[in-house]
Amino acid sequence: MTDTAVNQAGVGSRSPVDEVFLVDPSVRARRRQTVIVAVSRSALAVLGLVVWELVSDRVISSFWISSPSAIWSALLRFAVEGQLLPAVWVTLLETAAGFAAGAGAGILVGLAFGISPLIARILDPYLVALNSIPRVALIPLFILWFGIGFETKLLFAATLVFFPVFLNTFAGARDVDRDLIDVIRVMGASRLDVVRRVFIPSALVWVFAGLRMSIPFALIGAVIAEMFTSNEGLGYLIAVTANQYDTAGSFASLLVTTVLGLALTWGVSQLERRALRWRLHSA
Amino acid sequence: MTPILEYRDLSKVFFKGEQRIHALAHVTAEVEEGELLAIVGPSGCGKSTLLNLSAGLMEPGTGEVIYRGRPLTCVNTQVSYVTQKDNLLPWRTVEDNVALPLGLGERARSSRDDRRERVARYIEMVGLGGFEKHYPSELSGGMRKRAQLARSLVYEPDVLLMDEPFGALDAQLKLVLQAELLQMWEGTGKTLVFVTHDLTEAISIADRVIVMSSRPGRIRAIEHIDLPRPRDVFGIRFAAGFGDYFERLWSALREDIRQGQEV
Numbered sequence: 001m002t003d004t005a006v007n008q009a010g011v012g013s014r015s016p017v018d019e020v021f022l023v024d025p026s027v028r029a030r031r032r033q034t035v036i037v038a039v040s041r042s043a044l045a046v047l048g049l050v051v052w053e054l055v056s057d058r059v060i061s062s063f064w065i066s067s068p069s070a071i072w073s074a075l076l077r078f079a080v081e082g083q084l085l086p087a088v089w090v091t092l093l094e095t096a097a098g099f100a101a102g103a104g105a106g107i108l109v110g111l112a113f114g115i116s117p118l119i120a121r122i123l124d125p126y127l128v129a130l131n132s133i134p135r136v137a138l139i140p141l142f143i144l145w146f147g148i149g150f151e152t153k154l155l156f157a158a159t160l161v162f163f164p165v166f167l168n169t170f171a172g173a174r175d176v177d178r179d180l181i182d183v184i185r186v187m188g189a190s191r192l193d194v195v196r197r198v199f200i201p202s203a204l205v206w207v208f209a210g211l212r213m214s215i216p217f218a219l220i221g222a223v224i225a226e227m228f229t230s231n232e233g234l235g236y237l238i239a240v241t242a243n244q245y246d247t248a249g250s251f252a253s254l255l256v257t258t259v260l261g262l263a264l265t266w267g268v269s270q271l272e273r274r275a276l277r278w279r280l281h282s283a
Numbered sequence: 284m285t286p287i288l289e290y291r292d293l294s295k296v297f298f299k300g301e302q303r304i305h306a307l308a309h310v311t312a313e314v315e316e317g318e319l320l321a322i323v324g325p326s327g328c329g330k331s332t333l334l335n336l337s338a339g340l341m342e343p344g345t346g347e348v349i350y351r352g353r354p355l356t357c358v359n360t361q362v363s364y365v366t367q368k369d370n371l372l373p374w375r376t377v378e379d380n381v382a383l384p385l386g387l388g389e390r391a392r393s394s395r396d397d398r399r400e401r402v403a404r405y406i407e408m409v410g411l412g413g414f415e416k417h418y419p420s421e422l423s424g425g426m427r428k429r430a431q432l433a434r435s436l437v438y439e440p441d442v443l444l445m446d447e448p449f450g451a452l453d454a455q456l457k458l459v460l461q462a463e464l465l466q467m468w469e470g471t472g473k474t475l476v477f478v479t480h481d482l483t484e485a486i487s488i489a490d491r492v493i494v495m496s497s498r499p500g501r502i503r504a505i506e507h508i509d510l511p512r513p514r515d516v517f518g519i520r521f522a523a524g525f526g527d528y529f530e531r532l533w534s535a536l537r538e539d540i541r542q543g544q545e546v
């Protein structure tokens with residue numbers, strides 16, 4: 001169920017790998033392998049860039065593929081002209097707000113579903129229906145309702161984030177060990193205590209899996225909405241450079257977007273490591 | 284003396300699809316206040332079910348569980364329950380697990396220092412000093428049992444229900460923990476219901492032993508153990524009278540163990 005949701009929401013087509021459950025290999029024997037991996041990766045990156053640079057204009061016209069050096073100068077140009085930072089900032093804000101809204105709603109609804117099977121049974125068909133809507137088709141409606149401002153982008157990012165987080169939280173809340181609940185009820189726990197001290201911590205592993213999976217969706221959502229509304233942000237930069245046949249500029253904005261996505265994913269992983277410290281030990 | 288817990292004609296049937304499992308049949312018994320009652324019986328005879336009923340975690344099919352003169356209708360928060368399964372919260376350290384009951388309900392109102400002091404005292408008492416910051420997954424099975432024990436004792440409930448707490452441990456550790464349990468319990472006046480399938484363990488520690496039949500569980504024999512206290516669990520099996528208790532209870536158990544194997 002999770003897989004289909006991810007595919008549908010994944011406008012940017014990301015594979016729904018369950019990489020979440022991989023754990024840090026802190027074993028000493030793995031260290032050597034780690035070094036090999038790091039060296040090979042860097043070598044591969046350098047090789048790729050060099051080949052790209054050499055092929056550009058010699059084999060394929062730079063009009064189509066630009067070149068690493070041209071992309072670098074485009075990047076510098078954006079920075080100097082003062083386009084880059086505001087664009088990054090705007091996109092970052094939209095992504096963060098959309099992520100927070102979508103994740104918050106997803107966690108709440110997921111917990112409600114997990115705690116009350118009745119709510120889950122009543123609302124299930126509606127959520128399935130909502131999840132089947134091709135999300136991009138909503139943008140024109142959002143623009144109609146909210147204009148081309150911040151709200152449209154936030155809302156669109158949130159709709160992409162909601163389902164993976166919701167489905168994961170729901171799965172996590174269903175996965176809760178009933179015996180733990182019994183034990184703390186005997187200790188005199190109220191329903192709220194049970195939710196706070198058992199449901200939420202127990203579901204957190206799954207919630208974080210959902211969060212990590214959906215942070216790229218928040219960025220994708222913000223960028224797509226920017227391309228539609230065409231007024232600001234990295235999405236706007238990507239669209240406008242492509243329209244002007246500025247391949248280097250397009251690649252440069254794409255690069256910045258990718259780096260932003262990586263940084264956000266890294267941030268969530270760090271949060272996850274802190275919140276789920278107990279899991280590292282059980283590995 | 285009035286009994287603190289009473290089982291009146293308890294029966295319990297579980298439905299699993301088409302299958303019906305008759306777990307308890309017409310169990311009538313009393314638990315006296317302040318006694319250490321051991322319940323022995325073959326595997327699957329409904330011992331855990333009886334404790335679950337005592338904790339109010341499930342409703343009996345027929346009959347009633349009476350706690351301090353009142354029929355139980357919901358979860359019994361006057362007792363603490365060391366379940367058969369490991370039930371520490373895996374995301375909490377030993378310290379935080381032991382502190383868990385102190386943060387619930389009325390008890391959350393006591394002062395922070397008081398709570399911290401109690402947690403430290405009970406962790407020390409079960410011999411887990413130095414492991415306060417460890418997560419359950421970093422502890423051995425015996426240590427996890429000790430932590431569960433500390434968590435059940437820390438809020439000083441009137442009745443302690445323990446379901447085969449030392450069942451999975453090796454023989455030596457079992458003796459050590461039995462001795463520690465007795466040391467902690469003797470003189471407190473608390474009631475302890477201790478489920479086990481080990482007859483020697485039951486006779487060593489209990490005031491009274493109830494032997495249950497194989498499924499559906501009924502009460503087959505009740506025996507008062509009049510061995511002097513404080514007891515030395517390491518030597519008591521050689522004490523005068525121990526052999527007689529063992530023989531009588533064993534003969535009650537024996538038939539059912541044979542039946543149990545046929546099932």
Ligand SMILES: Nc1ncnc2c1ncn2[C@@H]1O[C@H](COP(=O)(O)OP(=O)(O)OP(=O)(O)O)[C@@H](O)[C@H]1O
Nearest residue numbers: 297298299304306325326327328329330331332333
């Ligand atoms: N929640 C349940 N649903 C269905 N059947 C159950 C449930 N709980 C217990 N049973 C069944 O009831 C019977 C008695 O179970 P119980 O756990 O009370 O036995 P026990 O005496 O504690 O056994 P053991 O010594 O192996 O722990 C078993 O056959 C078990 O399969």
Ligand SMILES: [Mg+2]
Nearest residue numbers: 330331367446
């Ligand atoms: Mg049992």
